Amino acid sequence: MIALLLALGSSVAYGCADFLGGLGARKAHVLRTVLVAAPASLVVELLLWPFLGASFGTGVLVWGAASGVASAAAFVLLYRTLAIGPMNVLSPVTALVSAMLPAGVGLLQGEHLGAAGLLGLPLALVAVVLVSAGHGAGSARPSRTALLLALGAGAAIALQLVFLHQAPSDSGVAPLIVGRAVSSAVTLAAAVAMFRRLGPERPAYAMSAAAGVLDSVANLLFLLAARGGDLAVVAVITALYPAGTVLLARGVLAERIHRGQLVGLGTAAVAVGLLALT
Secondary structure, eight states, X not given: OHHHHHHHHHHHHHHHHHHHHHHHHHHSOHHHHHHHHHHHHHHHHHHHHHHHOBOOOHHHHHHHHHHHHHHHHHHHHHHHHHHHSOHHHHHHHHHHHHHHXXXXXXXXXXXXXXXXXXXXXXXXXXXXXXXXXXXXXXXXOOOHHHHHHHHXXXXXXXXXXXXXXXXXXXXXXXXHHHHHHXXXXXXXXXXXXXXXXXXXXOOOHHHHHHHHHHHHHHHHHHHHHHHHSOHHHHHHHHTTTHHHHHHHHHHHHOOOOOHHHHHHHHHHHHHHHHHHHO
16 A cells, blocks of 8 residues: 555656646757756755665666666657647657556566456556546647657656666665766766757756656655555556646646546546555
């Protein structure tokens, strides 16, 4: 139950981070947004070090670095995907891929679900799609580039979660610190290489930094949840993050929550209840 609650918290934090990151990427080049978000996230993880501890063994360095590369790719691809849209088509694609790949890895590694879990897992995947899809999702057709970006973002998020899960469970926040340091370095290198293409627009500093902080919180909650529960369940619950984005858009931007999304929120509640029984 604790792992489930942590995964839900991670989902909410990811949803809020994506909302802010997507808005920030509309105001300036996506790399400018990530250049603020990634270091802000690293600062949070360094502040957590004295409280949660950190052990930097070989396994931590390898898996942490791998998660950092995946995280940098996820930042750029996801924020770019959300910036060009249409969100109501691309968000379900990204969320579904980010849920299915870690869930598949968990099951292949020998995790077993009870009867309630076997019903709750596919229900949660359905909820991911319903919550992510806005009004008129069937009529909007994304470009091939946008669809590839969404698939790539989902795969990068999934790999980041899988790599974090593979790090030793007694390493504290070390995998997060290594991962974020690597992702910050990769992002900086990409920004330097593409400096002339970044444009003159300044990033929304506060919004981008807040997105980074929330992403760090989400990563921490996921890591704690995955250490205490099954990856298949934790990953799918975490992938409900579009619900947080939808609710925040409703509260901040007064966007309408459509009928399908309401059904998705209800389905998510049922799925979470079934997975809790597991």
